[in-house]
Amino acid sequence: MIWLNQIIQGVLLGGYYALIASGLSLMFGVMRIINLAHGDLAILGAFLTLLLADHAGLDPFVSLAVVLPALAVLGWLLQRTMLERSLRAGVLVPLLTTFGLAIVVQNVLFEEYGADTRSLGPQIGDLAFSSWTITDQIYISHLSVIIFGVAVTVLGGLHLLLRLTPIGRALRATAEDADTAELVGINSKSVYAVAAGIAVATAGLAGVFLAMRSSFDPYSGPPQLIFAFEAVVIGGLGSLWGTLAGGIILGVAQNVGAQLNPQWQIIAGHIVFLAILAARLVLTEVSSRGGFRVVLAQRV
């Protein structure tokens, strides 16, 4: 029963990972940028929400109506002013740019708020700890179900946006072949800026949920980036539902690891990630050489 509980909690945690991973996946899928500041932009969203709670007394869920559009505009501006220029200089420069951006965001937040660990838990009242009791060993927290539901909604919404809307078609066309997209009348720079806006807004949404269910400080971004990155890679690049599956696998691995030994939570996630990555590399190599049968025959 305790194992079942860990798996359920892992699945729900996976929803959060998928949520933070979706924007990372979108930016990589559309403009081939790995945004190393993704985790820090999530934490920036958490601090903005905290700011609104402290100064305007806004409920965190209400303040999302302000924070998410603000972050979308920020993402749009980042793309137009910095990332667009970086992209022109080759594939490595955006990595350096976003790495620098990550450091700037961390240090600005540190300058403003210091190293104290904070949480939005106190702002959301009972929701921080209320739960459904399933059996005496299984409790399901209301908040984690909300986060999971939001994650599925965001991923589903993104999926529908990409499949069914004109801007979604333009995004996919630009992702596949930006030069040709320009030739058929798509302004790829403005499409990229829209993708960046969506990505940063979803990062901020994930950051606010992190802040509600746990705690954060100005340097909480990089670990979130790593989890998001692992979820994207496990799920397979470019697939939104794969990202959800990747997040769930990562969440379950961490929780099962924690049950084996409380110190193994994070490392178990990393090990599963590395194992899946290695297995995928081996499979790719084997299939490029003509399958297992051929490879084994060569060995003998």
Place this chain on the structure above:
Amino acid sequence: MSLLKVERLDVRHGLLQAVRAVDLELQEGETLALVGANGAGKTTLLRAIAGAHRPAAGRVLLDGADVTTAPAYRRVRLGISLVPEGRRLFPGLTVEENLLVGGRSGRKGPWNLDAVYGLFPALRELTRRRARVISGGEQQMCAIGRALMANPRLLLLDEVSLGLAPVVVQALYETIASVGRQGTTVVLVEQDVARALGTATRVACMLEGRIVLERDAAAVSRDQIVDAYFGLRRGAAA
């Protein structure tokens, strides 16, 4: 006023000068065949007109307006559409999505999904298939359809017959001729000179980046084109 005017256009790929001081003028409704050997600069000239290459010198005018520095997507909105060499469909998008992306420029005109399916009935059966899985001829129809969806005034076609069966090429050229008769100005780059002359009202032959022969299609002899094509007895040809 001429629909397209190219003045002293130079286009470079790094150190290589692919197009040298080209002058070209097209009236509305004309169909120009651009012929020449591989590497003569035909594709580069077409891409420079479409905005995919920024010229090193010279000007491109559409209906009298200077579009030399306009990016490709803006030229589509002004009415220049290119069907690129190798078709360059979006492979993961369906046939219908490829067409719809082509219609995003929002130009008004006779072309919409129904009109394109009317022109290429074969595509109507394939609307939900991904562009990567359909045949080469179907891909070429889709690529032409995608360009038409932008309701171009000037349609640039780069080697549409490349790698296709003769019967498919024949059908494509009949379609292109009908698009031309409906008033769209067409520039087609083609290796097959006879095919090009059969469709075009005017012919221009390029050699080493220059236009070395330009005549009405009806008034040009095969020998004149062969001479210009290979640069033989250039004085006599020009």
